[in-house]
Amino acid sequence: MASDVVFNAKALIKDLEALEPGITKQLKKDIRQVVKPMQTDIKSAIPSVNPFISGVRKVANTRGRLAWGAGKPANTVTISFKTGRSRKTATTALSALVVSSPATALADVAGKGSGEVRRPVTNAYPYKDGERRHRTTTQGQKMIRHLRSKRASNFVYPAAEQSLPSVQAEVKLVIERYAAKVNRKLN
């Protein structure tokens, strides 16, 4: 969903700080207040247990960055506010909600592929003193079927979509309110 674009955000923050030191903190607090309900919605939409676990064979990955809730809770949703530039794109997010758990991010987009097994047998890989290959199972396809929906996102966007336009408008209003302070001072 397209969001509005703010020009000279960095300059705005600089001018605000010059006008009233520490005011950026208040700006971020205001944005957080506006975005909080949506953050809660997304958090509650993220499953508390690993959606990858098969109902038949309950074996879950409990270690590593792709383990559900390992290292970072699966429902971690942070509110970001960045004025820094990018060397790749001119338009970047000024404020965003970031679901930062790798496992959640993976589960959110899972099931969008065809699920077809590309190679029925893997390439040879070193094993003990020699090497070996193994057949690719169709378990992945079953998991995808379980997760599949016609949406681009499984949990995050469905939870955010309804309130997204109003939250975007409110965040923009917050920025405009602070920009008006600078403009008033300049004029």
Next chain:
Amino acid sequence: MSVIVKLLSKFDDSGIRKAKGSFSGLKGAIGAIGIGVGISQITDLLLDSAKAASGDAKSTKLLNTQLVRNAGATKAQIKQSDKFIEKLSLQTGILDDDLRPAYAKFGNVTGNVKDAQKLLTITLDAAAGSGKSQTKIAQAVAKAYDGNTKSLQNMFPELKKSKDVLGDFTTEYEGMAAINADPFMKFNNSMDILKEKLGAVVLPLLSDFVDYISQPGGPIDQMSAFLDSFQDPNSDASKMFTNIKDAVKDAFGHVKDFFALFGNGDAMKGFGNVVKALVIALPALIALKGIMVLASAGKAVAGLVTAMKAIAGANAASSLGGAAGAGAAGISVVMVGVAAIAATQFAAAVATGMADASVKAALAAKGSQATTTTSVFSGSNGQTMSIPNTGNIHDLFGFKAEAAKNATNNIINITVTNADPKATVDALAKYVKTNGALPSVLTTGKYGK
């Protein structure tokens, strides 16, 4: 990996511009070795290279003199020093011109080339590894070499407990300059070195060239004499420019007279009239192009002149041509201009549906005439194309009458006889494909074959 829900975006292209800056530096470097450059750029490159080589030669000479005086360097050592600086510059991405002063300084302190090279390498490594000022580290290292390690220890407190300050310092930062070297700078440096090498070849040639052009009685002297001659109004060069100025003045007078013919003696008004006529004629010319396409289907009309003759009638064409051919050279130009204007006005009338009578009146005012009773185009192979003429003087070629006859669909029938019907239809289709749909709906009937 994370999912991002954008709430508000910002536009800031300064990062991209910075990235572009790095790449333009790379582009400059690539340009410097002559990849994808034109002749003028190669010339610029040669001059730049010669300049760089000249600067490089100067700084190398300065360093070498200092090494000989202060470090007692031999010829072989000097040669090796040049190679050392070049290699270090390539490894670290630091310009050789920036390395030489520090190297010379270490030469003064150590009194021998080998130690100077060692200290320079240590300094660069430490500067790259610690991010501290290269000049300050160089000063501290020079003092430490003489036994005063206090500044170096103050700068790097971890050396305070060391028994071999310089040795430990070297071990800690060894190879850091090469590791942290900016790849863009390294590349640019390599290109600069190549440029200097190229310049070293060009420089003697350039020097010979400068000697040649500046010799007494040489090209520069001759050019100066030529330019001086302009100050004398009686010189040939000065007279030549006066003639050019007069010629331009005369030509402008003729152009002015030409346009005055169309504006009752007022050139500006005449120019305005001509432009206006051309603007009006634009749709007519487009319409004429359509007629030309139809005609070319049967190879009936070869070019625009023939088409205009056919539209204006044989009498008009001959009278225009006669007038053009009868006068003197200056007059004939004017008459050809009049004929062109008459033709464009005529064509404009075809497109805009102006009354036949007023077109004829306009032509008569220019000393030309037109006959519209025959609206049949004939080709050299006997093909004809006829546009119906109702004889109504207010309806040129009967377009209006024909349109009225088919008032519902605004159909105008254009009959092409004795020509290949398929070629006609193909020509129409080709015209529509190239120029877009015609203003009115165009349909073609079945013609025999």
